[in-house]
Amino acid sequence: MNETTKSLLAADEPAPVTVYNAAGPSPFLLVADHAGNAMPRALGWLGIGEAECRRHIAWDIGIAGLGRILADALGATLIRQNYSRLVIDCNRPPGAATSIPEVSELTAIPGNAALSDADKAARARAIFWPYHARIEAELERRKKAGRAAALIALHSFTPVFKGVPRSWHAALLYHRDPRLARRLLELLKLETGLIVGDNEPYFVSDETDYTIPVHGERRGLPHALIEIRQDLIADKKGEWEWGERLARLLPQAYASVTT
Numbered sequence: 209m210n211e212t213t214k215s216l217l218a219a220d221e222p223a224p225v226t227v228y229n230a231a232g233p234s235p236f237l238l239v240a241d242h243a244g245n246a247m248p249r250a251l252g253w254l255g256i257g258e259a260e261c262r263r264h265i266a267w268d269i270g271i272a273g274l275g276r277i278l279a280d281a282l283g284a285t286l287i288r289q290n291y292s293r294l295v296i297d298c299n300r301p302p303g304a305a306t307s308i309p310e311v312s313e314l315t316a317i318p319g320n321a322a323l324s325d326a327d328k329a330a331r332a333r334a335i336f337w338p339y340h341a342r343i344e345a346e347l348e349r350r351k352k353a354g355r356a357a358a359l360i361a362l363h364s365f366t367p368v369f370k371g372v373p374r375s376w377h378a379a380l381l382y383h384r385d386p387r388l389a390r391r392l393l394e395l396l397k398l399e400t401g402l403i404v405g406d407n408e409p410y411f412v413s414d415e416t417d418y419t420i421p422v423h424g425e426r427r428g429l430p431h432a433l434i435e436i437r438q439d440l441i442a443d444k445k446g447e448w449e450w451g452e453r454l455a456r457l458l459p460q461a462y463a464s465v466t467t
Contacts, residue, residue, distance in 0.1 A: 225288070225338055229283070232284045234282045234285075237285055237350075238287070240286065241268075241339075242289065248291065254320060256318070260315060263315075268438075269441070274364075274450055277447055278362070281455035282458065287339075294312060296332060296335050298335065298340070299418050301415070340422070358430040365436075377437055380407070380435075381410055381411055385428075395457045410435065
């Protein structure tokens with residue numbers, strides 16, 4: 209199917225965005241840009257096969273489960289994106305080189321090669337913009353109600369990238385406003401046995417990120433991007449362990465920057 213001739217997603221396919229615990233009273237709004245690895249039927253498997261779409265290149269392994277656990281523990285709302293980051297990365301500015309990657313880590317993505325601007329726009333229209341419109345609507349609703357909000361972006365990273373092992377158990381990423389991220393970083397470093405990255409192995413910038421710069425920084429909200437190593441949350445036990453830890457530490461970090 210030509211992506212420009214009709215909607216990319218059929219009526220019976222998953223919605224691009226899911227809201228969990230919509231009535232949660234917590235100031236925390238949890239968002240998961242890479243929570244799902246669904247593929248639009250029209251795109252097949254982008255030429256890489258189903259097995260590749262289960263790997264870290266396609267999504268943030270463990271984040272969907274962790275997000276639900278954390279939302280329940282905090283009484284927070286979780287907004288999660290359901291389609292693979294290989295279709296379009298919902299934490300990249302549309303038009304950026306990494307928005308629709310032709311190569312991810314060392315894997316070529318044939319279905320992303322030589323796309324027209326119209327095809328790229330169709331993917332953004334079907335997946336990227338509905339997801340971010342839902343985040344925007346939730347934050348605007350809280351603003352109009354005079355409700356506090358803190359934006360927490362949940363991500364996970366592969367323990368080995370291009371053959372190089374990563375020693376961090378978790379990381380906190382930030383850009384212009386480091387207050388909440390750095391306080392949570394300090395608290396995590398007090399936990400026994402954890403190695404916590406400070407803006408590594410990634411960092412936030414206007415060129416490489418969308419969610420934190422647009423929804424956190426522009427609104428002046430307390431915010432943090434949390435990365436957890438995928439092997440630590442690859443099963444329910446790990447998800448629960450990290451969910452409990454973050455549910456315990458996030459309110460402490462938030463209180464320290466708002467009182």
